[in-house]
Structure formats: C-alpha cells, structure tokens
Amino acid sequence: MRATFIHGAGDIRVADAPDPVIVHPTDAVVRVVRACVCGSDLHPYHAMPPAPGGRSIGHEFIGVVEAVGSEVRTLSVGDFVIAPFAVSCGTCEFCRAGLQTSCSNGGFWSDARVGTAGGQAQAVRVPLADGTLVVAPGVDESTDESLLASLLTLSDVYGTGWHAAVRGQVAPGSTVTVIGDGAVGLMAVLSAQLLGAEQIVLMGRHRARTDLGVEFGATAVVAERGDEGIAAVRDLTGGGSQIVLEAVGHYPAYEQAIGIVRPGGVISRVGVPQYDQAPVGFGTLFGPNITLTGGPAPVRAYLETLLPGVLDGTVNPGRVFDRTFDLEDIPAAYAAMDAREVLKAMIRP
Amino acid sequence: MRATFIHGAGDIRVADAPDPVIVHPTDAVVRVVRACVCGSDLHPYHAMPPAPGGRSIGHEFIGVVEAVGSEVRTLSVGDFVIAPFAVSCGTCEFCRAGLQTSCSNGGFWSDARVGTAGGQAQAVRVPLADGTLVVAPGVDESTDESLLASLLTLSDVYGTGWHAAVRGQVAPGSTVTVIGDGAVGLMAVLSAQLLGAEQIVLMGRHRARTDLGVEFGATAVVAERGDEGIAAVRDLTGGGSQIVLEAVGHYPAYEQAIGIVRPGGVISRVGVPQYDQAPVGFGTLFGPNITLTGGPAPVRAYLETLLPGVLDGTVNPGRVFDRTFDLEDIPAAYAAMDAREVLKAMIRP
Numbered sequence: 001m002r003a004t005f006i007h008g009a010g011d012i013r014v015a016d017a018p019d020p021v022i023v024h025p026t027d028a029v030v031r032v033v034r035a036c037v038c039g040s041d042l043h044p045y046h047a048m049p050p051a052p053g054g055r056s057i058g059h060e061f062i063g064v065v066e067a068v069g070s071e072v073r074t075l076s077v078g079d080f081v082i083a084p085f086a087v088s089c090g091t092c093e094f095c096r097a098g099l100q101t102s103c104s105n106g107g108f109w110s111d112a113r114v115g116t117a118g119g120q121a122q123a124v125r126v127p128l129a130d131g132t133l134v135v136a137p138g139v140d141e142s143t144d145e146s147l148l149a150s151l152l153t154l155s156d157v158y159g160t161g162w163h164a165a166v167r168g169q170v171a172p173g174s175t176v177t178v179i180g181d182g183a184v185g186l187m188a189v190l191s192a193q194l195l196g197a198e199q200i201v202l203m204g205r206h207r208a209r210t211d212l213g214v215e216f217g218a219t220a221v222v223a224e225r226g227d228e229g230i231a232a233v234r235d236l237t238g239g240g241s242q243i244v245l246e247a248v249g250h251y252p253a254y255e256q257a258i259g260i261v262r263p264g265g266v267i268s269r270v271g272v273p274q275y276d277q278a279p280v281g282f283g284t285l286f287g288p289n290i291t292l293t294g295g296p297a298p299v300r301a302y303l304e305t306l307l308p309g310v311l312d313g314t315v316n317p318g319r320v321f322d323r324t325f326d327l328e329d330i331p332a333a334y335a336a337m338d339a340r341e342v343l344k345a346m347i348r349p
Numbered sequence: 350m351r352a353t354f355i356h357g358a359g360d361i362r363v364a365d366a367p368d369p370v371i372v373h374p375t376d377a378v379v380r381v382v383r384a385c386v387c388g389s390d391l392h393p394y395h396a397m398p399p400a401p402g403g404r405s406i407g408h409e410f411i412g413v414v415e416a417v418g419s420e421v422r423t424l425s426v427g428d429f430v431i432a433p434f435a436v437s438c439g440t441c442e443f444c445r446a447g448l449q450t451s452c453s454n455g456g457f458w459s460d461a462r463v464g465t466a467g468g469q470a471q472a473v474r475v476p477l478a479d480g481t482l483v484v485a486p487g488v489d490e491s492t493d494e495s496l497l498a499s500l501l502t503l504s505d506v507y508g509t510g511w512h513a514a515v516r517g518q519v520a521p522g523s524t525v526t527v528i529g530d531g532a533v534g535l536m537a538v539l540s541a542q543l544l545g546a547e548q549i550v551l552m553g554r555h556r557a558r559t560d561l562g563v564e565f566g567a568t569a570v571v572a573e574r575g576d577e578g579i580a581a582v583r584d585l586t587g588g589g590s591q592i593v594l595e596a597v598g599h600y601p602a603y604e605q606a607i608g609i610v611r612p613g614g615v616i617s618r619v620g621v622p623q624y625d626q627a628p629v630g631f632g633t634l635f636g637p638n639i640t641l642t643g644g645p646a647p648v649r650a651y652l653e654t655l656l657p658g659v660l661d662g663t664v665n666p667g668r669v670f671d672r673t674f675d676l677e678d679i680p681a682a683y684a685a686m687d688a689r690e691v692l693k694a695m696i697r698p
Contacts (some may be wrong), residue, residue, distance in 0.1 A: 102612035102637055167640075254629075263443055263451035269635065276630035280603075280641065281622045287642030288451055291516075295635045332679060 002349070005054030012331040013054060017117065020125035025071035027141050029207070030127035033141055034152050035061040035120050035347040037087075037333050039182045039250070040272050045334055055246050058120025058347075059085040059109040060155035062148065064141065065133075066123065074130045080139040082307075083126060084299035085156045087114045090131025091325055098301035106131070119155075120330060122349040123171055134303045136205035136311065149318025150310045151345060153187065157344070158317040159299030161187025164245040165195050166302075167293045168268035172196030173277030177241035177257055178218070179243060181209040183344040184270060184322040185247035186216055190317060192245065193217025194309075201236055203256065209343055212319060225237060225252070230259035241265065246294070250273040256286045290326050321346045351698070353469030353679050354403030355393055356651060361680040362403060366466065369474035374420035377478035379430060382490055384410040384469050384696040385670065386682050388531045389598070389621050391610055394683055406694075407469025408434040408458040409504035411497065413490065414482075415472065423479045430482040431487055431656075432475060433648035434505045436463045439480025449648035455480070468504075469698040471651050471680060482654045485660065498667025498695060501661045502536065506693070507655060507666040508648030510536025513594040514544050515651075517617035523547030526582050526590035527567070528605055530558035532669040532693040534596035540665060541594065542566025543658075545669050550585055552578055552605065558692055561668060574601070579608035590614065595643070600624040612637035613689045619643050667697075670695045 005016040020029050035058055044057070065079045075081065087107050088100035095103050106128055107113035121164055136151055150158075161184050165328045170176055174197040178188045181204025187345060192200050193216060202218035203225075204210045210221040222232045234240055235328040240262030246253050249271030257267045258279070279285075285292055324346040325333040333345035352366040356392050369378050384407055393406070414428045424430065436456050437449035445607075454464035455477055463476045475481055483658040485500055499507075510533050519525055523546040528536045530553025541549050542565060551567035553559045559570040571581045583589050583638040589611030595602050597619030606616045607628070616639060628634075634641055660663040682694035 097613060167629060167638075174437060232367070264446060264448040273630045273635050275627045276628050276632070278629045279625050280627045280629060281625035285616065285641065286622050286644045289640040289642075289647075290515075291640060292629065292634065293638075293640040293642075295638030300639075327471040 001122040001157050002327055003117060004057050004327070006048060006057045008050035008052040009046055009048050012045070012056070012334045014330055017121065019055065020117070021164070022067055022069045023125060025069035026128050026129060026130065027069045027343060028065050028072055028075055028126045029067040029123060030063040030083065031066045031123045032061045032063040032121060032349045034118060034148050035349065037155060037337055037345045037347065039122070039184060041334070042338055043272065043274060045338060052210055056110040056118040058118035060152060061119035061124065062155065072129050075133060075135065075342060079135045080305065081133040081135055082151055083108065083119060083124070083133055084159065084303070086296065086298070086300065087116065087127050088131045088300055089128045095131060098298055100298040100300040101296040116304050120327070120347055124326065134300070134307070136307065137310070142202050146316065146318055149321045150316055152346065153317040153320065154299065154303060154310065156186045156299060157183040157320065159302045160184050160297040161247070162302050163189045164193040164247060164270040164294060165269045165296030166192035166244040168245050168266050170195040170197050170243055172245055173198045174269070175199040175241055176243045176245060177201040177203065177237065178245045178247060179203045179253050180247035180271060181206050182247060186213050186320055187317055188245040188247050188270070189213045189218050190315065194315065199237065201233055201241065203233065206340060215348055220272065225256070229256060233260040237262070243268065243349055245249050245270070245300045247271050249274050251278065254278050256325040261290055263288035266291045266293060267337070270297060317324050320344045324348055350471040351676055353406050353514065353676070355397060355400070355406045356403040357399035358395055358397050361394070361683045363677050363679055364403070366470065366555060366563050369466070369472050371416055371418045371476060373476060374418035375477050375479065376418045377414050377421055377424055377475045377482060378416040378472060379412040379432065379475050380415045380472045381410045381412040381698045382469060383497050384698065385501055386504060386679070386686055386694045386696065388533060389615065390683070391687055392621065392623060394687060396695045403423055405459040405466040407467035409501060410468035410473065411501050413505065417478065421478050424484065428484045429448070430484055430498045431503045431652065432468060432473070433508065435645065435647070435649065436459065436465065436476050437480045437649055438477045439663055444480060449647040449649040450645040453589055456669055469696055471676065477632040481649070483649070483656065485656065487660070495667055498670045499665055501695065502666040503648065503652060503655060503659060504667065505648060506532040506536045506558060506669065507573060508651045509533050509646040510596070511540040511651050512646030513537045513596060513617045513619040514540035515642060517592040517615050519544040519546050519592055522547045523592055524548040524586050524590055525594060526550040526552060526586065526609055527596060528552045528596045528602050529596035529620060530551065530555050535562050535669055536666055537594040537619070538562045538567050543664065548586065550582055550590065552582065555689060562691060574605070578605060582609040586611070592617070595621070596620050598623050598648060600627070603627050610639050615640045615642060617643040619646060662683050669693045673697055
C-alpha cells in the first residue's frame with residue numbers, strides 16, 4: 001500500500017509500505033476512505049529533526065473494516081468506522097472515566113507504544129479495535145461527500161473543540177472567547193454554540209475562516225492580536241471573558257488567554273502547547289483564581305454524543321474542509337495548510 | 350493604639366499608631382480581640398526589602414464593633430465579628446459570584462487600594478463593613494478560648510483550606526493528597542474530610558502537625574519529599590492522587606503536585622506561589638489533562654457554610670493554634686513560626 005512519512009521539517013513523502021495485517025487478536029485492519037492533515041501535524045512539519053527512513057504520520061481517518069482479529073466483538077468486516085486520534089482499550093480505569101487519551105493500554109497512532117502506523121495511508125492496523133473504533137451506521141463509501149467530511153471531523157477536530165468547551169464549562173448563557181481560527185478553533189465555536197453560549201468572541205484574522213466561525217455561532221470577531229486584541233476582547237466582554245478556549249498551542253496564545261480571562265474564569269487549552277514554562281503565579285493565574293485546564297481530547301468519549309447530530313445533518317462540522325488532495329499529493333496539502341491557503345485538507349487515498 | 354509593622358525581612362516591630370476612626374460612611378471600627386500570624390506573613394518576613402517607616406501587617410482578626418459609619422446597615426456597636434482576609438463590598442459582580450477576593454471595590458488589609466491598616470493591632474478601620482464583616486451571634490470576649498480560636502480560623506486558614514477542597518472538587522469517596530502540614534494544609538485535610546473524601550494523604554514531616562492532621566481526617570502521612578515522596582504517594586493511591594491540594598506555595602510543592610497527580614486530576618493551589626514560571630506543557634499538565642486551579646480563598650463566601658459547625662462545636666479548627674503571644678511579643682511569634690517551633694501563633698492585643 002501507499003502511506004505518508006515525514007522525514008524531517010518540511011519533508012513529507014508518500015512511499016510504499018507493507019499492507020497492514022492482523023497482529024493481535026484484538027486488532028482490526030481498516031481500509032482508509034478519507035484521512036486529513038491536522039494543525040498539529042504542522043508542528044513536526046515545522047520543527048522535526050531529520051529522521052532517517054522517515055516516521056509514519058496521520059491520526060485522523062474514517063474507513064471500512066477489512067479484517068478483524070479473533071477477539072474483536074463489536075466490529076465486523078464491512079463496517080464503516082470512525083477512528084479517534086487515540087488508541088484506547090475501552091476497559092481500563094481511564095477509558096471508563098472518559099479519559100481515553102490516558103488509556104493504560106493504548107497510545108497514539110504512529111507511536112511506538114501501540115506499534116501501529118499513521119492514518120495518512122491506504123490502510124491501517126488498528127490495535128484494541130473494540131475500544132478504539134466507532135461504527136457509523138448506514139454509512140458507506142458512496143455516502144454524500146459532505147457527510148463523510150463531517151464524520152471525519154469526529155476523528156479529532158470536532159471532538160477536540162467539544163473537549164475545549166466541556167472542560168471550559170460552557171453552559172447556557174456563557175460568555176466564551178475562542179483563540180484561533182483554525183479548524184479546532186472553529187469547532188470550539190460550534191461546540192460553545194451547541195452548549196448554549198450566549199456570547200462567542202472568535203479571535204482570528206483570516207477572513208474566510210472567521211466568516212465560517214460566524215456561521216458556526218461566533219457573535220463577534222477580533223482580528224487584532226497582542227495588547228490590542230486583549231483590549232478589544234475585554235471591551236466586548238465587559239472586562240474579560242469568563243471562558244477562554246485556546247486552540248492554537250503557541251506561547252503568545254497563552255499570553256492572550258491570560259490577558260482576556262475574567263477573574264474566576266477558565267482557560268481551557270486544546271492547542272498542543274509548543275512551550276513548556278509559562279507564568280502561573282499571583283499576577284496571572286493565582287491572584288484572580290483562574291482555572292487552567294484542557295489537554296488532548298478524549299474524542300472517543302464524545303462520539304456517542306456527537307455522532308447523532310452529524311448523521312442527521314443538524315450539525316455540519318465538515319465545512320472546515322476546504323480542499324481535497326489525493327494521497328500522492330499530500331506534500332502539497334501540508335504546504336498549502338502551512339501557507340494558510342487551506343484551512344483543513346482532506347486526503348483521498 | 351499599638352500596632353504591628355514590618356520594616357523588612359526579619360524585622361517586625363510593635364509601635365504606636367493613631368486610633369482608627371470612621372473615614373467613610375461605610376466603615377466600621379473594630380477593636381481586635383484576637384489576631385494571628387499567617388504562614389503567608391512569613392513570605393515578606395523572609396524576603397521583604399527594607400521599608401523605611403515600616404508597613405502595617407496582619408490580615409486575620411476577630412473583634413468587637415466599636416463604631417459604625419452612617420451607611421452601615423448590618424452591624425451594630427458591640428457585635429462580635431469575623432474579618433475575612435479580604436475587604437469586599439458584597440454587591441459587585443464578583444462578590445455576588447462568591448469571588449470576594451476579586452471584589453471590584455475591595456482589596457486586602459494593609460493594601461493601599463482600600464487604605465486601611467493591618468489586623469495585628471489593637472483596632473482596625475474596616476472599609477465596606479457590611480460586605481466584609483460577618484457577625485458571630487452569641488459570642489463575646491468571655492467566650493471560651495477554644496471557640497474564639499476556631500472563629501479566628503474563619504478569617505483565613507479554615508476558609509482557605511475549604512477553598513482548596515472546593516476548587517479541587519472533593520466529593521464523597523474522593524482520593525485527596527494534601528501537600529503541606531502548616532495550618533492551611535491541616536485545614537485542607539479537615540475540609541476534605543468534611544466533604545466526604547475517603548482517602549486523605551497528608552505530605553508533611555513535622556510529627557506534631559501530621560498527628561493533628563490525622564485527627565482532622567488524614568488516612569495516611571507521607572514524610573518523604575522529592576522523588577521519594579512522589580513514589581510513596583503514587584504507591585498509596587494506586588498510581589496517583591485524583592485531587593492534590595497544594596498548601597505551601599514554594600516551587601518544589603508545585604513539582605510535587607505534578608509528580609503525584611493522577612491523569613485527569615486536579616491540582617488546587619492555595620499556598621501563595623513564590624514563583625512565577627512553572628511547567629505547564631505536554632509532559633506536565635497538558636498531556637494527562639490535569640486541571641490547575643485555586644487562588645486566594647474568598648473566605649467571605651464560605652462563612653455562612655462554615656460558621657454553624659464552629660459555633661456548635663462539631664468542628665474544632667482552632668486546634669491549629671498552639672501558642673498565644675501578647676501583641677508586644679509578636680516579633681517572637683514570627684520568629685517561632687519561622688523556626689517551626691510554633692504551628693500557628695495567636696495574638697492577644
């Protein structure tokens with residue numbers, strides 16, 4: 001089969017790879033119908049040191065089950081499935097608590113711990129298939145393209161935006177500010193709207209994206225950054241936002257969150273932090289009793305909640321996909337996302 | 350009157366000061382019956398640069414109302430009152446939300462913003478008296494010494510320990526670890542016990558204090574620090590504590606909290622951080638979805654909840670006081686607390 005490998009910063013290649021096969025009795029093999037490129041894939045695309053032989057990549061895909069191991073109970077060959085971005089057993093303490101990203105037995109795609117490859121490929125071996133995969137009933141390869149797109153967001157960005165909002169304690173009437181107009185930021189807007197937020201300020205400066213954010217429920221857009229952006233949000237929210245959803249991961253976004261959050265408020269981060277140290281002292285988090293929360297979304301935990309609205313078409317998160325590339329053209333997909341010419345690139349294997 | 354001033358690190362002096370008088374119509378003047386020294390007073394005692402003329406100090410006291418301004422509605426001369434460690438109006442958005450430490454009109458004792466002096470004195474002018482003070486019905490100066498002691502903990506340490514536990518989401522059955530065996534740490538133990546925690550690990554190495562912690566509800570004591578302490582707590586809690594209450598404020602306590610918290614757990618800080626930067630990235634907070642919360646306790650918000658148990662004697666938080674000093678001897682009280690000879694020093698003006 002053909003699969004994607006990253007060989008270092010800026011160096012994405014498609015190459016031949018062995019067809020995946022069942023290794024453990026709890027495995028499934030999934031033929032990928034749609035995959036995509038994540039904003040978080042751009043972090044290694046910017047900064048990864050050269051890796052001889054390359055590293056398999058991709059953690060968002062939907063597809064058709066082609067084979068199952070002897071111990072797989074909930075899946076059958078031919079099922080159309082959604083693969084969350086984390087592999088999870090479904091039975092350990094953390095999975096039962098809805099924190100599948102901390103699964104005692106799982107891990108991440110293209111991660112040595114679970115020994116599987118990435119999803120930007122024609123097929124993937126899925127470990128712990130019963131715990132990891134979720135069947136999308138009534139869906140097949142001929143399903144409408146816009147529904148496939150929305151199902152694909154359930155692999156990561158929709159669940160991640162939802163996690164931001166849930167961890168941020170968004171509730172009916174909330175005032176929410178979302179930092180970042182990437183796909184996750186827009187999904188955070190959509191999620192805040194679904195959870196009943198009354199005011200949703202979207203911080204972003206890419207007009208096409210923020211326009212989509214307004215369609216998803218943003219009530220105001222702040223294009224300014226830094227002190228100007230902070231002043232604008234504080235003005236719009238009457239002194240600061242009770243809830244801040246940080247969907248970028250770069251340090252200036254953390255500073256922005258600190259600048260706009262209201263005393264007693266919550267900063268919920270889902271952008272993977274590209275920094276380690278940050279201010280947490282009296283003048284930032286402690287004095288005003290700010291809560292800092294968030295992390296990698298346990299997307300699997302939210303699928304039962306989010307899938308019905310996607311299937312019945314009441315929510316259309318798939319609108320974040322604005323261009324489709326064939327797998328062989330995936331280097332161009334990375335380049336286009338990196339150049340911000342494309343919001344989110346869908347990949348057709 | 351006589352009042353306490355800090356002139357720099359290690360330099361506590363008692364001096365004459367003008368008798369406080371009503372300045373604003375919302376003021377009260379309170380004659381102090383008991384005050385005390387806080388663990389957080391030791392921070393300037395360690396590190397404050399020399400201050401010519403000295404700075405008034407003290408933020409915990411109980412006493413008798415001696416005068417009220419013309420607009421004071423809820424207090425009368427002769428009332429016995431508890432003064433929380435923050436001055437608060439009771440009417441602004443933050444006070445109504447139970448976050449009196451962020452009051453739009455208030456501030457802290459000996460803080461220029463509210464223009465009042467500290468509580469380690471014979472009397473104090475209390476701004477925004479209706480919002481700030483709480484009457485302890487049936488109490489007067491002849492009340493039993495142990496009840497006065499417990500009432501005094503409502504100025505700060507009991508409410509602060511309670512805040513740690515509330516922000517940490519302690520609930521029936523919780524596993525909780527408390528870092529620090531100072532008065533606030535012990536109050537966090539007591540609060541966790543009252544809120545129904547099943548396992549309460551107390552990290553501290555002062556036997557007399559941890560013994561009191563066990564009486565307050567700790568189910569285990571870990572005297573080790575650093576990696577050894579982390580290993581011991583992880584062992585006791587089967588892989589990490591769901592809730593960590595950090596009642597110290599020094600950086601190693603933050604590191605300890607990170608080391609012992611369970612994935613998906615909460616670190617609730619009430620020790621005033623003596624550091625600014627700390628790790629918050631993928632390897633610490635983000636990856637395991639840890640929530641970092643806490644801050645200065647809105648003690649005022651908890652008084653209605655905590656006062657009845659103190660008045661009827663079902664809880665005895667005043668046991669944290671282990672020595673009483675006359676006001677003139679307060680330099681010795683600071684020195685004894687600093688040397689850890691005294692857990693918490695009560696001051697009799």
